[in-house]
Amino acid sequence: MTSQAFRFCTAPMMDWSDTHCRVFHRLLTKRARLYTEMVTTGAIIHGDRHRLLGFDPAEHPVALQLGGSDPRDLATCAKIGEDFGYDEININVGCPSDRVKEGRFGACLMAEPQLVADCVAAMKAAVKVPVTVKCRIGIDDQDPEVALDALARAVVAAGVDALIVHARKAWLNGLSPKENRDIPPLDYDRVYRLKQAMPTVPIIINGGIKSIAEAKLHLAHVDGVMLGRAAYQDPWRLLDVDPELFGEERPYPTMKDALEALIPYIERQLAQGLRLHAITRHLIGAYQGVPGARAFRRYLSEFGVRPDADASVLLKAMVAVTDRASAEAA
Missing domain, CATH: 1.20.120.1460 (Four Helix Bundle (Hemerythrin (Met), subunit A))
Incomplete structure (x- = not known):
């Protein structure tokens, strides 16, 4: 899979990026890679899979984001996602909510790079579609230079197909999930350095990017850009994705x-x-x-x-x- 496939993505956002949102966004851009809300492995294994995982064929390419930390469960759910028709399976190593921390998945997994690698390896063995990781640059008192490299090296060795990096730390002790989206300072240069250190690995940058113009600046340093709140709150921005980033016409003029x-x-x-x-x-x-x-x-x-x-x-x-x-x- 080429890095071009990740050139522009919309972020997985809880309570926002459901199937109806994604169908709307697909009308604005044919080329963006769309991501689901995070779905936990427990919900998929024990819940209503069609309600949780069903999507419209118009959404392709669309990626399923999973939350979990048990390699067997993640492999099982990755296979279920592949059978549903998802084009990619992504594991969440970046969400800072209390519920996620208590469940031992999300950003707290930044402290366990080998476990994340084991999860990736199990998922890779279970599916043929790409397996990716979305993470932070570190958590709490971790040194981002050390923490991000440790995670990246581990998952690359396990065969990960791309790494999506939210260019902020997550402070699991002291900040709310909402505060973690804004208060920790952005460090785009740290993500650029990761790309320089791993030139053959697709690296996608995320966090605080507000426009397609900003996205173009980041693309001089990394393989892809992921927009979250800017794409959701101001969806008209997506009309410029295909012409500005791919040299193609808008799917619809207005x-x-x-x-x-x-x-x-x-x-x-x-x-x-x-x-x-x-x-x-x-x-x-x-x-x-x-x-x-x-x-x-x-x-x-x-x-x-x-x-x-x-x-x-x-x-x-x-x-x-x-x-x-x-x-x-x-």
């Missing part, structure tokens, strides 16, 4: 075109019993910064949550943007 293309998907989901809000909650930022964006958000927030809401709510919300934009332009 956000309006992309949202109209989402209507058939919405209608199919509603016919299966889904509530409209489960999809439109991901669209709130579609017109961020555009005249009429507030009217769009207000309309979706007010009418999209109603039990009988249908696809016409989105169409009417879009008219509100057009009407408001026209009024302000006049």
Whole structure:
């Protein structure tokens, strides 16, 4: 698998990057690699797999992120994910939440590089699709120069196909998960040095990247860039991914075109019993910064949550943007 496959990715985000979000994002970019929310091995082994792992074929290429630390369980779940059709299996070694720490997975695994390597080796033996790791540069009092190298060397020896690095430490003692997304300082140079030390390993950088312009700057040093909150809260940014990073045309010229293309998907989901809000909650930022964006958000927030809401709510919300934009332009 070439590093070009990882050139641009959207991050796995709990409660955000579900299948409806990913279908929307795929309409904005054909080339981005999309990641699921983290799903724990216990949930997959004991829970409703179709609810947890089902996705729309339009999402490809899409990667499944797993949370766990038992090599056998991860291998089992990696195989299940491959059988569901995922293009990649990723293991979470970066999430700093208390629940993750108590379960001995996520960022606390930065302290156990050999265990992570054992997990990667077991997953690699179980599947043919790429197996990747998403990590931090270190945790708590670890020296990032030592900790990141130790993890990277271990998982590369185990056959990892790519390493996605959130360029911040995670402070498991003293900071909340929300604070861990912002307070520890970013150290992009540390990730650049990892790439210099491992020129043949695809290295993807993550953390605090706010625009496609910033992504292009990072691509001078690493193989790929992963956007999280910027891609979710301001999804219009994704319209520039294909032309700016891959030299290809946008899938749809404008956000309006992309949202109209989402209507058939919405209608199919509603016919299966889904509530409209489960999809439109991901669209709130579609017109961020555009005249009429507030009217769009207000309309979706007010009418999209109603039990009988249908696809016409989105169409009417879009008219509100057009009407408001026209009024302000006049």
